[in-house]
Amino acid sequence: MKRLIFMLPLAGFLLIGAYLAIGLSLDPQKLPSLLEGKPVPEFDLPPIAGRDDAGFSSEDLKGGVSMVNIFGSWCVACRVEHPFLMKIKENDWVPIHGIDWREMDREAGPAWLRRFGDPYTLVGDDPKSKAAIAFGVTGAPETFIVDGAGIVRYKHVGPITQQSWDETLKPLIDQLQQGS
Amino acid sequence: MIYRAFILALISMTMMMPAHAVDPDEILKDPALEARARVVGKELRCLVCQNQSIDDSDADLARDLRVLVRERITQGDSNEEVIDYVVSRYGDFVLLNPPFKFKTYALWFGPWVILVFGMGVIWVFYRRRQTAGNDSEMPVNVLSEREEARIKKLMDEDKS
């Protein structure tokens, strides 16, 4: 009995060590999306300047598979992903809608799109994070894939790369598009 | 349920530090509502800045969440409802105060377990020591007969 007690510290440490080892392979920063499998949250955003749409709301997401992309002119990583979004638009694989998040002045977003290209079908202006919070967004860029029934199917954190497109996003979009 | 209330009471008593990054123009006019907003704010974690509450953080997202909290409180949501809304968006991670669910039982009961375990170990060793002390193999204060005789002999020698 006494022997056993002396072995407890070692046992306890090995247990903790195992968890630490597992922990090394995880990323504590990555938050899972709670929205996957749930309907798109309600939102209604006004348009940004210089475009001819009437804004962007959750209603617009019904009726076909689409991607919702959170971006901002202040966001460096969005710049990195931008050419790829243009490529998606040119090939017409799936409509992309944009949420222009936390712009300080109303001209910043439109100027950025004019300068680098506009891949979006609809764009909503979200200076107060209303829609962003509704989506559970913590940083930009983040992209959501929404199916025809308005259910959120996937959340992609960070810039979209060729690899993530080929391996995860495109297959999912194809599958959803065939289904609807 | 009672346990949770007890913990919340403990927490509310210890958590007296005021909010730190709240801007003057965010503060609600009604002090009672503002006080509630502060209580809720203390429980929500700023998601982009590690280990600070939204009240303490300077980040933009934190500010927007503070505004959201105040809006919802003004619109009539209870504290629980506001927290539940944010949790529904961001998950349990956003709670600075871990929830009292099955998965966190180990966390909330843990301290007691550790304390009781420590006391148990002490008890085991103490009893062991006491019983060993009571019937130890070497009774140091009792001389054997031979030793008694030897001492007597030595003392007799000494006297003569």
Added chain:
Amino acid sequence: MIAELGHFALVLAMMVAVVQGVIPMIGAYQNNIPWMRFGNYSAMGQFLLVAISFGCLTHAYVTSDFSVLNVVQNSHSAKPMLYKVSGVWGNHEGSMLLWVLILAIFGAAVAAFGQYLPPALKARALSVQAMIAVGFYLFILLTSNPFERVYPPAADGQDLNPLLQDPGLAIHPPMLYLGYVGFSMAFSFAIAALIEGRVDAAWARWVRPWTLAAWCFLTGGIALGSWWAYYELGWGGFWFWDPVENASFMPWLIGTALLHSCIVVEKRDTMKAWTIFLAILAFSFSLLGTFLVRSGVLTSVHAFATDPERGVFILILLLIVIGGSLALYAWRAPQLRSTGLFQPISREGALLLNNLLMGTAAGVVLLGTLYPLFIDAISNGQDKISVGPPFFNAVFIPLMTPMVVAMAIGPLLPWKRADLGKALKKLWLACALAIVCGLITWTLQSGQSPWGIVGVAIASWLVIGTLTELAGRVHLFKIPVSDSVRRFVNLPRASWGMTLSHLGLAMTVAGVTGAGAWTVERVQSMSPGDSVQVSGYDFRFDGAEQKQGPNYISVEGKFTVTKDGKQITVLYPEKRTYTVRQMPTTEAGIHTLLSGDLYAVIGDSKSDGSYVTRIYFNPLVVWMWIGSIAMMIGGGLSLSDRRFRVGAPTRKSSSQQPQPAE
């Protein structure tokens, strides 16, 4: 050239350490004196080599040698010299070099000043110390080399994080490391004792100075960190239960338990296995802390740039060092025989209670710190929770309260068997004053904080209780005052140390209570000429102006503080922007009074020319710092006690008065 010299010196140091890990250990086994003595020389040699290496890196920083990658990443030519130097350890690679330097310092110190240590124990301990060092040398040389060059050399550096460009934070890491890493010595002695199979009073006496030294520095390091957070982060917070803060606090809790436990081993020849375990545990927590901070496993404001590859290396190091030592413990500790018996109510019992509560506190902090990882791992990344200050405060405070109460009673209990009632009777004054202070607080306070009342009460209980014990020792009021004074002066330094340290803790508790429970904050926009009232003080905003610093620009505000018309002080808070990294920092304007701090922060300006300002009154904050210094001085006093310098406890000096056990 200098950088290569530094690199080479480090490699040599590692080779010396490898040899040091083997020869003295074999020497002790074979009772071979020269081989055992070898440990002393190699420890000195190791220290010299690491010092050279560290000096080379410092040289690179001081001369702003931008061909060294580490300097480029963390320094800038316009940085003030103090921060060029502190930048050496303000990053991962450099701080690891500081780690091994301190490891080597402690080894060399034992080699040089440990004349009275039995050769075998000393040799084994130095060997273990060297083995640990080898692990860290490998870590640095393989994954975190500060001497890497960059080609072509950069024109200038990326500057040190502005938050670190601060005197308090410059000295914080060295102090912390002297603490953390200092516990490695107690660890090495513990392993040596386990290998020998023997722990006795002499061992405890020899280990105590090293543990005390480490503990003193760790206390200072933690206090410095808190102090820095208080004046730098801009809202008077000083402790956030952040994983990295916890990583330094856990070794402190265990270290305190170890210090007290050593006393029992020394005086009463019991609790040996437990004390050895604590010595292993203290350093283990230090290692665990190193892992947590540098591996990216937990989210924290403090974490260094994370790199899983480094994390894997440290984890393996942990497994070998901690796993190995605990395995050795499981095998050999049951053989340690204790002879002392004691009743639950006795001084041993009180010290055991201290150990129980400190150990539980450390366990609880560990639980809270690692729990998010546990949930993350179980759910395979799907579920994340966070454990923040509410949890830690809720469990830590109820644990520490009984301990503070017991701290006044413990020193009054004799060894082996005590009469609790008798001791409690002596504390009547402490009890009365505690109640009185509590009542006064209850009527005075506007914040209705029950824990605030408890905090003040137990702090006053501890102060009077500790002084009561001291008074008893010098027979105050029972013999002529001059005799009492003489007794006081002749008391062993260790008992002054205990008294001062316990008083220090009481002051810290008072400070934490005040700052935690009754801080008053006012946030508003102010234009020049506006005034704000906080806690009876009037803060008048006199405007703000732009200023230029060596590597920053700032907006400096001016606040005139008066009370009842009399001017108390003028505060100059700043909001700085460091030009290279484009990072803002706030420098609060603070005026310290014994009753509390007047604290002003200037924020952003608004379009109408007014500024967002935050004014605070933080009660009793200064007592936290005074208390920490008191604890450190107390530890230092104990350290300087003559008996430690002599070494082995002597029983034959009958000329000495029987000293009361401290």
